[in-house]
Amino acid sequence: MSSMKMMISRAAASRLLTGATRPADSAERGVTLHRNSFVSVRKMSKALTIDNINPNILKLEYAVRGPLVIRATEIMKELEKGAQKPFKKVIRANIGDAHAMGQKPITFIRQVLACVSLPELIDKGDFPEDVKQRARDLLDACGGGSVGSYSASHGIELIRRHVAEYIARRDGHPCDWNNVCLSSGASTSIKSVLQLFCNDLGGKTSGVMVPIPQYPLYSASLAEYGLQLVSYYLDEASNWGLSVDELERARGAALTAANVRALVVINPGNPTGQVLTRDNIESIIKFAHKHGLFLFADEVYQDNVYAQGSKFYSFKKVMTEMGAPYDELELASFMSVSKGYMGECGLRGGWVELVNVAPDVQANLYKCISAMLCPSVLGQAAVDCVAKPPAPGEPSHALWLREKTAVLDSLKQRAQMIADTFNQMEGFQCNIVQGAMYAFPKITLPPKAIEAANKEGKLPDVFYASRLLEETGISIVPGSGFGQYPGTYHFRTTILPQEPLLREMLDSFKTFHANFSKEFA
Amino acid sequence: MSSMKMMISRAAASRLLTGATRPADSAERGVTLHRNSFVSVRKMSKALTIDNINPNILKLEYAVRGPLVIRATEIMKELEKGAQKPFKKVIRANIGDAHAMGQKPITFIRQVLACVSLPELIDKGDFPEDVKQRARDLLDACGGGSVGSYSASHGIELIRRHVAEYIARRDGHPCDWNNVCLSSGASTSIKSVLQLFCNDLGGKTSGVMVPIPQYPLYSASLAEYGLQLVSYYLDEASNWGLSVDELERARGAALTAANVRALVVINPGNPTGQVLTRDNIESIIKFAHKHGLFLFADEVYQDNVYAQGSKFYSFKKVMTEMGAPYDELELASFMSVSKGYMGECGLRGGWVELVNVAPDVQANLYKCISAMLCPSVLGQAAVDCVAKPPAPGEPSHALWLREKTAVLDSLKQRAQMIADTFNQMEGFQCNIVQGAMYAFPKITLPPKAIEAANKEGKLPDVFYASRLLEETGISIVPGSGFGQYPGTYHFRTTILPQEPLLREMLDSFKTFHANFSKEFA
Known part of the structure; x- marks a missing residue:
C-alpha cells in the first residue's frame, strides 16, 4: 500500500510542477513533467495522464x-x-x-447458495426440504439449469416476481414485477437511474437534491456524471429530519445554476441513523410533487429500525395512500441484501422498484443495462431468499426467524x-x-x-x-x-x-x- | 413482453407527434403529447421523459x-x-x-463455491482435499471469514496475486499483482477504463478505434460516454486480420473530428473468430506506439483457440518481447470467467491487467471503482479457480483436466x-x-x-x-x-x-x- 501513497504524492506533484489547468498541450507538458519530477525519467510520454483523463473522475471522492x-x-x-x-x-x-x-450469515441463504452452486448437493446433502425446493426452483429459472448462465439483464423473472410479492406484502399495495429490476447491490441501480438525468436542458446542468450529510455514493456518482449536486441540510436538532423550508431554500438557491430534477432521500438515514416519520414523508412527497421532481428513495436499511416508536414507511406506500395527485409521483426505490439482518455485502444483490416511470424511459434504462449483461446470478439467488424467506410452517422458518x-x-x-x-x-x-x-x-x-x-x-x-x-x-x-x-x-x-x-x-x-x-x- | 412493444411504439410516437428535437420546453410538450397521443391521458407530466433523458442513452444500442x-x-x-x-x-x-x-460446469469451481458459501461443508462434505484447502484459503482472505464481506474494490489480494502468477506463467514474463484489478466480468472493467478517456481536449472529443465488426459493448459504451467511435474494418478476405494501412486510414479520417487516443483489439475475435498471428500483433503494437495510443486488448477468449497453427499470444507478451520502445506501451488486457472452458457467465468474474499505466491515473481508476464497493466475492472465488486451477498431482487435477x-x-x-x-x-x-x-x-x-x-x-x-x-x-x-x-x-x-x-x-x-x-x- 505504500505505492498508493506515492501515487497520490506524484499526482499532487504533477499539479504543482506544471501549475497548468488547460489540457491543450498536455503531451508536451507530460514530457516536461517527467523530466523534472522526482520519479524515474520516462522515455515515452503517456497517452493517459492526470492532465488528460476524465476530469469528473479527478473530482470524484468516496x-x-x-x-x-x-x-x-x-x-x-x-x-x-x-x-x-x-x-x-x-x-x-x-x-x-x-x-x-x-455477524454470522443466515443459514437458509447459504444453504440455498451451496445447493444452486453444486446441484448434486440437493439430493446428496442433508438439507431441509424447503432449501432443496428453493434451489430446484431457482435452477429451473436459470438457462440450462445453471447459475453459470446469463440471466435477463433486469434479473430472473421468478425472482423479480418474488420481490414484487415482498413489496406488496410490505406496503399492502400491489407491485408489478415488470417494474422490479435486479442489480449488483443497490449502488449499481442508483447509478443507472442517476445517469438518465444527464442532459443539459437549455444549457443548464441537471441538478439532483441530496441530503447533507449524505452517503457519498451520491456525491461520487453526481461528480462522475457531471450532474449538479444540490445540497439540502438535514436538521440535526430535530433528529436529522427533513424540513420543507430547507428543501425549498436549497432548490431555490440552485435554480440559477441548474435544472433541479430529482430528490434523493435516504430512509433510514445513512450516515445519520434517523427513521423518517410518516408525516415527514408526506411533506417530502408534497414538495417533490409541487416541483415535479423524480424521487430517489434509498431504502436499503428498511429492516434496520430499532428505536421505540419508529417505524419504516416506504415512500411507495405513503404516496399510494395519499392518493391523487401524489400517487403519480415518479419514484425509484432501492433495496439491497448487503444491509438489513442478512448483511450479505460480498454477494452483490439488490433491486430497484420503478414507480410511475414513463414506459419509454424505463425501456431505455433496461436497454442501457443490457450491455452489462446481468447481475451476479448468485447475488440474485440471495435476493430471492430475502424477498421470499421461509414461511411459517416450512422447515427452515424457525431457524431463520431466530x-x-x-x-x-x-x-x-x-x-x-x-x-x-x-x-x-x-x-x-x-x-x-x-x-x-x-x-x-x-x-x-x-x-x-x-x-x-x-x-x-x-x-x-x-x-x-x-x-x-x-x-x-x-x-x-x-x-x-x-x-x-x-x-x-x-x-x-x-x-x-x-x-x-x-x-x-x-x-x-x-x-x-x-x-x-x-x-x- | 408485449409491454415492451408498446413502449417502443410510444417512444416512436412521441418523436413523431412532437416532431421536435430541442428539449427546451419539454415539460409543456410532454403535456401536449399526452393529451394527443393514443395512450392514456396523464394528469401529471413526467419529470423524466424520452425528450429530456440522457441523449447518450437513447443512442446506445446493444x-x-x-x-x-x-x-x-x-x-x-x-x-x-x-x-x-x-x-x-x-x-x-x-x-x-x-x-x-x-455445457456442464467445471466441478472444481463449483465445489469450491459450495464450500465458501457454506463453510460447514468443508468438514462435513465429501470433497477432495485441494477443494477444501482452496475454500479455507479463500475464506481466510475474506473479512470475518465470510464471502458476505466486502472485499477491497479491486479485489481480494490473494486472488490478485494468483491472477498475476497465471499471467506470468502464460506469458513467461513477470506480472505485478498491484496492476491486476478484479471486476464483475470483463465488461465492467472495460467500461471503467474507457470512461477515463472522457475529456474534450482542445474542444475535440476523444476517439477510440474499434474494429468493425466489433463486440457491441464497445459501441454501446462509447455512445454512453459520448466518446467518438473510430471504426476500422477487419479484412474479411484475410480471415479478419488487421491491416496497418486500414488502421492508418481510419485514424487519419477521424483526426479532424476527434483526438484519437486509444485502440481496441479483440483477440481471439468476437464476432469474427480469428486468432491474430504474432506478426499481426507486432504490427498493431508498432502502429499504437507510433501514434501514442492506449491499447485495449480484449483477450477474454484466450483459452478458445481451435484451428491448427493458430496460437494465442497476449499483447503483453509480444510487446514485452519486442523490447524498447514498444514495451512501454500503455495496455489494459481484459479476461473473464464467462468464456474459455468454464463458461461461468452468471458468476460475473473477470479482471483487467494494467500495464505501463501512469500511477496517478491508476490510482484515480481505483478510486473511481471504490464507490461501487467491490465485485461479487463469489465471482472472485471463481476467478481464483481459473487463475490457479488444480496443479498436477493434486486430487482434483485429473478431473479438472478431463x-x-x-x-x-x-x-x-x-x-x-x-x-x-x-x-x-x-x-x-x-x-x-x-x-x-x-x-x-x-x-x-x-x-x-x-x-x-x-x-x-x-x-x-x-x-x-x-x-x-x-x-x-x-x-x-x-x-x-x-x-x-x-x-x-x-x-x-x-x-x-x-x-x-x-x-x-x-x-x-x-x-x-x-x-x-x-x-x-
Missing part, C-alpha cells in the same frame, strides 16, 4: 474508502509484519460490512450503547440511532486542535479521525466525507462490531478522546 | 440483447402457453452463454462443423472459426429480399434474421449489430449449442435458407 481507510489497511499490514503500535488490531468501523465484523431476530436485537442494543457512550463523552452530542447501521455524533473540537489541523493542512475532523486511527487502530470516517453544516464536526462510525469488540472500541475511544482534549486544551 | 432477442423471449413465452409454431423451441444462438446451451479438455475439444469440433455447413450453403461464405465462440458468415441476399426488407422498414440482415427466428426458432444476431462493410450482410451465431442440438439447428437453418432463397429468387 470517503468510505478514502485515504484514511487506505491508511488503515497499511496499518494492518504493518501490524502483521510485527510493527509495535499502541494497539494490537485495526477496528474497521468505517464501512457497513456486518460479516467482516463477526437468526434474524438475534441479529436485529443485537444491533438495537449496540445502537443504544454507542449513542449512550458518546453522549457521556465531553464535547460529544449524538442523536438516537433510530435505524440503519451508523452513529454520526457531533464533536466540539478545541480551537488548538483546529489550529494544529490547519498546520498539517488537514480538515479538523480528518485530523481527529487520523489521530484516532494512529493511536487506537479505530477506523472511522470524518464527517467531511459525508458533508456537514459549516463549522460543525462529526464522524460516522458503524454500530457493527460485535458487543465485546464494541465495548473495547468505545473504551479505547473514550481514553483517546480524554487525552486528545487534554493535549489541545 | 444488439446481442436487442429487439430480435426480446422477440425470441416473447416466442418462448408463446410456446409455453401452447402457441402453434413451425418449431418446438427457441435455440438461443445469439449470446455466448455456454451453460444455457448445455472436463476442460472435453469442453475445448467439443468446441473445436463444433467450430469446424458450423463453418463447413455454412460454406456448403448457397450464398454463404464463412471464414474458419480459429477461436472464440462465434461464426460470422457473409450472406448474399437476393435483391428481392432486400426490396422486401426495405418495404418493412428493416435492414436486410435484420429482415433475414427475423424471418429465421419466426420460422425456425433460431435466434442469431444480424451483422448490422456488430457493424459490417457497407453493402455486405452477415450474422453472428454462437458455436455453443451441444452437438445434437447444433446438428438440428444447422439442418433447420439449411431448409430455411433454401426456402428463403426460393421465395426471393
Whole structure:
C-alpha cells in the first residue's frame, strides 16, 4: 500500500510542477513533467495522464474508502509484519460490512447458495426440504439449469416476481414485477437511474437534491456524471429530519445554476441513523410533487429500525395512500441484501422498484443495462431468499426467524450503547440511532486542535479521525466525507462490531478522546 | 413482453407527434403529447421523459440483447402457453452463454463455491482435499471469514496475486499483482477504463478505434460516454486480420473530428473468430506506439483457440518481447470467467491487467471503482479457480483436466462443423472459426429480399434474421449489430449449442435458407 501513497504524492506533484489547468498541450507538458519530477525519467510520454483523463473522475471522492481507510489497511499490514503500535488490531468501523465484523450469515441463504452452486448437493446433502425446493426452483429459472448462465439483464423473472410479492406484502399495495429490476447491490441501480438525468436542458446542468450529510455514493456518482449536486441540510436538532423550508431554500438557491430534477432521500438515514416519520414523508412527497421532481428513495436499511416508536414507511406506500395527485409521483426505490439482518455485502444483490416511470424511459434504462449483461446470478439467488424467506410452517422458518431476530436485537442494543457512550463523552452530542447501521455524533473540537489541523493542512475532523486511527487502530470516517453544516464536526462510525469488540472500541475511544482534549486544551 | 412493444411504439410516437428535437420546453410538450397521443391521458407530466433523458442513452444500442432477442423471449413465452409454431423451441444462438446451451460446469469451481458459501461443508462434505484447502484459503482472505464481506474494490489480494502468477506463467514474463484489478466480468472493467478517456481536449472529443465488426459493448459504451467511435474494418478476405494501412486510414479520417487516443483489439475475435498471428500483433503494437495510443486488448477468449497453427499470444507478451520502445506501451488486457472452458457467465468474474499505466491515473481508476464497493466475492472465488486451477498431482487435477479438455475439444469440433455447413450453403461464405465462440458468415441476399426488407422498414440482415427466428426458432444476431462493410450482410451465431442440438439447428437453418432463397429468387 505504500505505492498508493506515492501515487497520490506524484499526482499532487504533477499539479504543482506544471501549475497548468488547460489540457491543450498536455503531451508536451507530460514530457516536461517527467523530466523534472522526482520519479524515474520516462522515455515515452503517456497517452493517459492526470492532465488528460476524465476530469469528473479527478473530482470524484468516496470517503468510505478514502485515504484514511487506505491508511488503515497499511496499518494492518504493518501490524502483521510485527510493527509495535499502541494497539494490537485495526477496528474497521468505517464501512457497513456486518460479516467482516463477526455477524454470522443466515443459514437458509447459504444453504440455498451451496445447493444452486453444486446441484448434486440437493439430493446428496442433508438439507431441509424447503432449501432443496428453493434451489430446484431457482435452477429451473436459470438457462440450462445453471447459475453459470446469463440471466435477463433486469434479473430472473421468478425472482423479480418474488420481490414484487415482498413489496406488496410490505406496503399492502400491489407491485408489478415488470417494474422490479435486479442489480449488483443497490449502488449499481442508483447509478443507472442517476445517469438518465444527464442532459443539459437549455444549457443548464441537471441538478439532483441530496441530503447533507449524505452517503457519498451520491456525491461520487453526481461528480462522475457531471450532474449538479444540490445540497439540502438535514436538521440535526430535530433528529436529522427533513424540513420543507430547507428543501425549498436549497432548490431555490440552485435554480440559477441548474435544472433541479430529482430528490434523493435516504430512509433510514445513512450516515445519520434517523427513521423518517410518516408525516415527514408526506411533506417530502408534497414538495417533490409541487416541483415535479423524480424521487430517489434509498431504502436499503428498511429492516434496520430499532428505536421505540419508529417505524419504516416506504415512500411507495405513503404516496399510494395519499392518493391523487401524489400517487403519480415518479419514484425509484432501492433495496439491497448487503444491509438489513442478512448483511450479505460480498454477494452483490439488490433491486430497484420503478414507480410511475414513463414506459419509454424505463425501456431505455433496461436497454442501457443490457450491455452489462446481468447481475451476479448468485447475488440474485440471495435476493430471492430475502424477498421470499421461509414461511411459517416450512422447515427452515424457525431457524431463520431466530437468526434474524438475534441479529436485529443485537444491533438495537449496540445502537443504544454507542449513542449512550458518546453522549457521556465531553464535547460529544449524538442523536438516537433510530435505524440503519451508523452513529454520526457531533464533536466540539478545541480551537488548538483546529489550529494544529490547519498546520498539517488537514480538515479538523480528518485530523481527529487520523489521530484516532494512529493511536487506537479505530477506523472511522470524518464527517467531511459525508458533508456537514459549516463549522460543525462529526464522524460516522458503524454500530457493527460485535458487543465485546464494541465495548473495547468505545473504551479505547473514550481514553483517546480524554487525552486528545487534554493535549489541545 | 408485449409491454415492451408498446413502449417502443410510444417512444416512436412521441418523436413523431412532437416532431421536435430541442428539449427546451419539454415539460409543456410532454403535456401536449399526452393529451394527443393514443395512450392514456396523464394528469401529471413526467419529470423524466424520452425528450429530456440522457441523449447518450437513447443512442446506445446493444444488439446481442436487442429487439430480435426480446422477440425470441416473447416466442418462448408463446410456446409455453401452447402457441402453434413451425418449431418446438427457441435455440438461443445469439449470446455466448455456454451453460444455457448445455455445457456442464467445471466441478472444481463449483465445489469450491459450495464450500465458501457454506463453510460447514468443508468438514462435513465429501470433497477432495485441494477443494477444501482452496475454500479455507479463500475464506481466510475474506473479512470475518465470510464471502458476505466486502472485499477491497479491486479485489481480494490473494486472488490478485494468483491472477498475476497465471499471467506470468502464460506469458513467461513477470506480472505485478498491484496492476491486476478484479471486476464483475470483463465488461465492467472495460467500461471503467474507457470512461477515463472522457475529456474534450482542445474542444475535440476523444476517439477510440474499434474494429468493425466489433463486440457491441464497445459501441454501446462509447455512445454512453459520448466518446467518438473510430471504426476500422477487419479484412474479411484475410480471415479478419488487421491491416496497418486500414488502421492508418481510419485514424487519419477521424483526426479532424476527434483526438484519437486509444485502440481496441479483440483477440481471439468476437464476432469474427480469428486468432491474430504474432506478426499481426507486432504490427498493431508498432502502429499504437507510433501514434501514442492506449491499447485495449480484449483477450477474454484466450483459452478458445481451435484451428491448427493458430496460437494465442497476449499483447503483453509480444510487446514485452519486442523490447524498447514498444514495451512501454500503455495496455489494459481484459479476461473473464464467462468464456474459455468454464463458461461461468452468471458468476460475473473477470479482471483487467494494467500495464505501463501512469500511477496517478491508476490510482484515480481505483478510486473511481471504490464507490461501487467491490465485485461479487463469489465471482472472485471463481476467478481464483481459473487463475490457479488444480496443479498436477493434486486430487482434483485429473478431473479438472478431463472436463476442460472435453469442453475445448467439443468446441473445436463444433467450430469446424458450423463453418463447413455454412460454406456448403448457397450464398454463404464463412471464414474458419480459429477461436472464440462465434461464426460470422457473409450472406448474399437476393435483391428481392432486400426490396422486401426495405418495404418493412428493416435492414436486410435484420429482415433475414427475423424471418429465421419466426420460422425456425433460431435466434442469431444480424451483422448490422456488430457493424459490417457497407453493402455486405452477415450474422453472428454462437458455436455453443451441444452437438445434437447444433446438428438440428444447422439442418433447420439449411431448409430455411433454401426456402428463403426460393421465395426471393
